């Protein structure tokens with residue numbers, strides 16, 4: 001793999017939390033290469049640090065130590081504003097748990113991140129409609145998220161799989 005094929009690289013990344021007088025090790029010395037244009041799966045038992053690693057990769061949580069590069073750039077060398085721009089424009093996360101804003105309907109929820117990217121209300125609406133159409137959810141545009149009967153991993157195989 002050449003440098004250019006690597007989207008994300010971490011070297012000896014660790015994440016520790018202080019809980020009371022206890023040190024919790026969420027991630028220990030993770031050295032990971034995630035290539036561009038490929039599907040990469042992070043798997044492991046509950047508590048093994050998958051979400052913690054993802055939080056660091058997505059610019060939400062600075063590692064306690066180690067280096068983390070996105071497109072050859074040191075992610076946590078960015079200013080808070082640059083990191084916010086990165087989260088809004090360069091990386092998207094679809095969570096297993098739904099983080100809908102419950103007071104907004106589906107189209108308003110899908111439009112929300114588009115406002116942060118500088119779209120007007122009308123532009124956001126058009127783009128959100130197109131996105132819903134792509135995933136065959138146009139008919140639910142005006143629904144409130146709470147009206148959905150969500151299928152979860154638990155429904156599918158009886159276990160409570162998570163990210």
Ligand SMILES: Nc1ncnc2c1ncn2[C@@H]1O[C@H](COP(=O)(O)OP(=O)(O)OP(=O)(O)O)[C@@H](O)[C@H]1O
Nearest residue numbers: 017024025026045046047048049050051052162163
């Ligand atoms: N904010 C936090 N404060 C303290 N400890 C934390 C925090 N976040 C995670 N941990 C701990 O770090 C470890 C890794 O947690 P993490 O949520 O990353 O695991 P996971 O692999 O995503 O688990 P699951 O499959 O259950 O989602 C666990 O022991 C967890 O309790």
Ligand SMILES: [Mg+2]
Nearest residue numbers: 050051162163
């Ligand atoms: Mg998790």
